[in-house]
Amino acid sequence: MLKGIPVSAGISIAPVLRLTHETAITQAESTTPVDAAQELGLLSKSVEQAREQLEKLKEQTEEQLGSEKAAILSAHIAFLDDPAFVGEMGALIENQQLAASAAVSQVADQFIALFESMDDAYMKERADDIRDVSRCLIRNISGSDTVISYPEEPFILVAWDVTPSETLQLPLQHVRGIVTAKGGATSHAAILARSLGIPAVMGAGDTLMEKVDSGSLLIIDGTSGQLIVSPDADTLAAYQEKAAQEEKERQLYEAIKELPAETTDGHRVHLMANMAVPEESDALIASGVEGIGLFRSEFLFMDRSTLPDEAEQFAAYKHVAVAFGDKPVIIRTLDVGGDKHLPALALPQEENPFLGFRAMRISLARPELFLVQLRALLRASAFGRLLIMFPMISHLEQLREAKRLLEQAKAELRAEGIDFDEKIAVGMMMEIPGACLQADAFAKEVDFFSIGTNDLVQYTLAVDRMNANIAELYSYYHPAVLRLISQVIEASHRAGIWTGLCGEMAGDPLATKLLLGLGLDEFSGAASVMPKVKERIRSISVEEAKQLAEHVLTLSTVDEVVQYLKDKAL
Amino acid sequence: MVQFEVTVNVEGGLHARPAALLVNCSSQSQSKITLSKGTKHADGKSILGIMTLGVSQGDTLTVQIDGADEQNVATAIQQLLEQSS
Numbered sequence: 188m189l190k191g192i193p194v195s196a197g198i199s200i201a202p203v204l205r206l207t208h209e210t211a212i213t214q215a216e217s218t219t220p221v222d223a224a225q226e227l228g229l230l231s232k233s234v235e236q237a238r239e240q241l242e243k244l245k246e247q248t249e250e251q252l253g254s255e256k257a258a259i260l261s262a263h264i265a266f267l268d269d270p271a272f273v274g275e276m277g278a279l280i281e282n283q284q285l286a287a288s289a290a291v292s293q294v295a296d297q298f299i300a301l302f303e304s305m306d307d308a309y310m311k312e313r314a315d316d317i318r319d320v321s322r323c324l325i326r327n328i329s330g331s332d333t334v335i336s337y338p339e340e341p342f343i344l345v346a347w348d349v350t351p352s353e354t355l356q357l358p359l360q361h362v363r364g365i366v367t368a369k370g371g372a373t374s375h376a377a378i379l380a381r382s383l384g385i386p387a388v389m390g391a392g393d394t395l396m397e398k399v400d401s402g403s404l405l406i407i408d409g410t411s412g413q414l415i416v417s418p419d420a421d422t423l424a425a426y427q428e429k430a431a432q433e434e435k436e437r438q439l440y441e442a443i444k445e446l447p448a449e450t451t452d453g454h455r456v457h458l459m460a461n462m463a464v465p466e467e468s469d470a471l472i473a474s475g476v477e478g479i480g481l482f483r484s485e486f487l488f489m490d491r492s493t494l495p496d497e498a499e500q501f502a503a504y505k506h507v508a509v510a511f512g513d514k515p516v517i518i519r520t521l522d523v524g525g526d527k528h529l530p531a532l533a534l535p536q537e538e539n540p541f542l543g544f545r546a547m548r549i550s551l552a553r554p555e556l557f558l559v560q561l562r563a564l565l566r567a568s569a570f571g572r573l574l575i576m577f578p579m580i581s582h583l584e585q586l587r588e589a590k591r592l593l594e595q596a597k598a599e600l601r602a603e604g605i606d607f608d609e610k611i612a613v614g615m616m617m618e619i620p621g622a623c624l625q626a627d628a629f630a631k632e633v634d635f636f637s638i639g640t641n642d643l644v645q646y647t648l649a650v651d652r653m654n655a656n657i658a659e660l661y662s663y664y665h666p667a668v669l670r671l672i673s674q675v676i677e678a679s680h681r682a683g684i685w686t687g688l689c690g691e692m693a694g695d696p697l698a699t700k701l702l703l704g705l706g707l708d709e710f711s712g713a714a715s716v717m718p719k720v721k722e723r724i725r726s727i728s729v730e731e732a733k734q735l736a737e738h739v740l741t742l743s744t745v746d747e748v749v750q751y752l753k754d755k756a757l
Numbered sequence: 758m759v760q761f762e763v764t765v766n767v768e769g770g771l772h773a774r775p776a777a778l779l780v781n782c783s784s785q786s787q788s789k790i791t792l793s794k795g796t797k798h799a800d801g802k803s804i805l806g807i808m809t810l811g812v813s814q815g816d817t818l819t820v821q822i823d824g825a826d827e828q829n830v831a832t833a834i835q836q837l838l839e840q841s842s
Contacts, residue, residue: 271803
């Protein structure tokens with residue numbers, strides 16, 4: 188069974204177009220003696236061709252996707268003028284008698300290695316741009332397939348990896364899906380696939396290219412990551428039905444995109460999305476969400492050996508604040524430890540990492556680091572509508588200390604004459620059962636709660652959700668979890684503040700009516716599932732939802748709850 | 758030859774876009790331009806060289822310019838690196 192990381196939702200069924208161009212760069216390493224003058228001519232011709240191709244692609248991209256996406260290509264064009272890039276290739280041909288394509292790949296490899304060794308996440312990604320341009324040059328030199336010829340009928344692209352410009356060149360009317368052996372959810376290609384609405388599965392592993400041939404029929408499920416090659420008749424029929432159903436839903440969601448998340452009796456809630464990297468901003472805004480219910484700040488800190496400074500953090504938060512304008516964005520302060528490792532902090536190996544030194548516990552132990560993040564967040568708050576959220580709080584003292592540090596950061600900025608939003612809202616995650624039981628005390632000292640069901644279930648039921656042996660014990664429909672959620676929401680309303688929920692439960696249509704009945708004010712899940720939730724909300728009344736919730740709270744087992752919801756809530 | 762130190766004030770440091778602006782400016786000059794950060798050096802006419810220096814906002818660079826129009830280029834480059842956006 189082939190499976191990858193689901194990066195762009197939707198089902199597609201189409202014949203495969205397999206690209207194997209990754210090998211082009213390695214094949215180019217052949218070192219037969221060459222005629223330097225001829226190779227130099229080839230190189231300069233390929234550079235000019237590449238310039239024309241990129242200019243044309245840039246123009247098309249600007250028209251179809253706007254100037255922000257086209258900016259990637261301006262950088263690619265600038266590489267072609269770079270003496271250290273093309274000039275160095277020429278020098279290799281002259282001095283070392285390399286073939287033009289070998290010179291391109293040698294110089295490209297050096298820059299790829301350089302960029303990949305850099306700490307900054309943005310700079311790391313530039314390695315993709317080098318790959319992109321050098322691949323284009325090698326294609327031009329070999330002359331074999333200067334332009335990839337795409338079929339004039341639907342196809343699913345299968346490749347080792349897909350560079351940004353390759354994604355942009357795909358014929359949108361025919362491409363039904365993208366599957367790659369490498370890459371993940373935050374790669375350029377993944378973000379573009381999501382913003383273009385093309386189902387995509389990435390990181391399917393090195394065996395992908397052996398198992399899939401051009402022309403064979405492929406089913407991809409961009410929601411589960413499942414890939415089915417040459418399906419049998421029954422499987423095919425089942426997926427065809429599923430795809431038709433999805434298409435019908437998609438049309439329905441498009442029709443309610445601009446409408447509020449309001450019940451039939453006029454009760455209004457807010458539907459937000461979770462976001463992992465700032466590059467997703469455009470696609471999320473276009474999807475119709477009201478804001479970001481959870482923006483994880485971890486992306487700035489992962490995969491690097493040093494910590495981002497205030498300027499880098501400020502630039503990232505500001506980018507998001509500006510992109511969303513008057514739409515709210517809830518930014519959660521650093522939540523590492525547990526399963527998220529951070530090389531720069533050199534955290535010790537722990538016996539029990541989920542109960543150990545993580546998230547707020549680290550921030551409070553290292554106030555000098557926490558203050559850098561708070562200052563960057565506050566400065567960015569002058570450019571949009573940011574809310575600050577603290578993760579993993581169990582003790583009131585922790586909340587008070589975090590807020591004291593926030594006030595300290597504010598005082599510093601005031602003294603320096605730097606603008607920030609004086610009324611910035613401060614909230615906390617409700618993900619530790621102890622804090623939920625004491626929600627009334629916390630509610631007096633924050634502006635909002637956000638229930639994190641993924642951790643709350645794990646801590647309430649003492650179930651590690653990564654452990655396959657006990658996976659069936661993990662459920663947010665457990666009556667104890669539901670009682671905690673209910674208590675938190677009630678306590679918040681008594682104190683005059685609101686409660687949101689970020690976690691898979693917020694995007695589960697089976698839970699929508701129940702959460703609405705429990706009084707939840709804000710739902711935040713993956714953007715792809717929120718239209719379904721909105722459709723649910725718009726078809727029920729808050730009165731019937733309340734009755735349903737009241738009854739659910741009297742049930743005793745997970746099965747009873749699920750069965751009851753299946754009968755009454757769909 | 759002119760040589761001066763400058764603190765980079767460009768927001769987010771010298772990523773692709775400001776690096777391209779800098780190269781635009783330096784490639785119009787006949788002078789040889791070298792940027793140095795610590796012990797690392799880059800050709801001021803190479804966008805990749807500048808990007809791989811890894812210059813963050815607040816970093817100090819040494820700029821060395823050698824050629825007929827060195828004074829004018831020096832002023833332009835200094836302005837570019839000191840402005841905040």
